[in-house]
Amino acid sequence: MDALKKGWFSEFSELWPGYVLSLEVEEVLHEEKSKYQDLLVLQTKTYGRALILDGAIQCTERDEFSYQEGIAFLPLCSHPNPENVLIIGGGDGGVAREVAKHPNVKSITQVEIDESVLSAARKYLPFMAVGLDNPKVKLYVGDGFQFMKNHKNEFDVIITDSSDPIGPAECLFEESYFKLMSTALRSGGIICSQGGTAWANLDIVERTLQHCRSAFAKTSYCVVAVPTYPTGQIGFIMGSLNPETNFNEPVKTFTDNQLDDMNMRYYSADVHRAAFVLPRFIEKSLKICGNN
Structure with a gap:
C-alpha cells in the first residue's frame, strides 16, 4: 500500500x-x-x-497560466475601467504578467513581503517573473496590510495572490483584511482573492465569503481548473463596492484574435461566465443563488 x-x-x-x-x-x-x-x-x-x-x-510551469489568467482577468473584466490595480503577494510575477496585458490598465502596484520569492522567481521562473519588470509595475517589498493603511481610495481593482489560509497568509482570509481592502478602493472598486477549494475546505470558503460580504455590496465565488492544486481546481472570492456589479457577465470582452495577441491560453468570455456556475452543493452552502 x-x-x-x-x-x-x-x-x-x-x-x-x-x-x-x-x-x-x-x-x-x-x-x-x-x-x-x-x-x-x-x-x-x-x-x-x-x-x-x-x-x-x-x-x-505546465499549468500556472490558468490560475494567473483567472485571478487577473475575472476581476479586470468585471470592472468597467480598471486603470489602477494593486496586487498583494504574487511574488512569482505571474499575476502582474497577466494584469499588464489588459488594455485599460495603466498602473500596477505590487506589494510582496518576501524578497526571497522575488529573487528565486527571477532566477528560476523567468516565464512568470517577466511580469515583475513590466513598465506598468511598481514593485514594493513590504507588508500589504500596512501599505493599504497608507493608501486610501486609490485602486480600481485589488488582487490578493496568497498562499493557503495557514501560517503567514492566514490573516489574508480574515474579515479585517477585506474591510481594509474596501478602504483602499475607489468608488465601484472590485477585489479578487485566492479563495481555496470547496471540495476540500467548504467551511473555509464559507467563512471567507462571509468576511467579504461584511465589507462589499456584491460578492461571489468562482472556480478555475488547475491540475496541480488540491482537488484540481482553485476558487476566488470576489467583491465589489458597486451593488449593481454582475460578476458572471464580463463588461469587457475580447475577440479570438485579441486573446491570441495577449497569449491567453485559458481565459475567454465563455470561461468567465462558466467560472461562476457552481455545483449545487456549493451554491446551496454559500447561499449565493440569485446573488450574482
Whole structure:
C-alpha cells in the first residue's frame, strides 16, 4: 500500500487530510528558509519548474497560466475601467504578467513581503517573473496590510495572490483584511482573492465569503481548473463596492484574435461566465443563488 517513492515531491497539508498530490522530481534547483517561509524550486519530470512554499505547490510551469489568467482577468473584466490595480503577494510575477496585458490598465502596484520569492522567481521562473519588470509595475517589498493603511481610495481593482489560509497568509482570509481592502478602493472598486477549494475546505470558503460580504455590496465565488492544486481546481472570492456589479457577465470582452495577441491560453468570455456556475452543493452552502 505504500506507494510513496524516492525522487517524488508530495504535498501534505492539514487543510486536506488523507489527500496528497505528488510530482516526480528531476532536480532540486533551489532550497532555502527565508525570513517568512520555506522556499523550494524543483525541476519536475512532466510539469516543468515548480515553486513550493512551506511544502505547498504554488505553481508549475505546465499549468500556472490558468490560475494567473483567472485571478487577473475575472476581476479586470468585471470592472468597467480598471486603470489602477494593486496586487498583494504574487511574488512569482505571474499575476502582474497577466494584469499588464489588459488594455485599460495603466498602473500596477505590487506589494510582496518576501524578497526571497522575488529573487528565486527571477532566477528560476523567468516565464512568470517577466511580469515583475513590466513598465506598468511598481514593485514594493513590504507588508500589504500596512501599505493599504497608507493608501486610501486609490485602486480600481485589488488582487490578493496568497498562499493557503495557514501560517503567514492566514490573516489574508480574515474579515479585517477585506474591510481594509474596501478602504483602499475607489468608488465601484472590485477585489479578487485566492479563495481555496470547496471540495476540500467548504467551511473555509464559507467563512471567507462571509468576511467579504461584511465589507462589499456584491460578492461571489468562482472556480478555475488547475491540475496541480488540491482537488484540481482553485476558487476566488470576489467583491465589489458597486451593488449593481454582475460578476458572471464580463463588461469587457475580447475577440479570438485579441486573446491570441495577449497569449491567453485559458481565459475567454465563455470561461468567465462558466467560472461562476457552481455545483449545487456549493451554491446551496454559500447561499449565493440569485446573488450574482
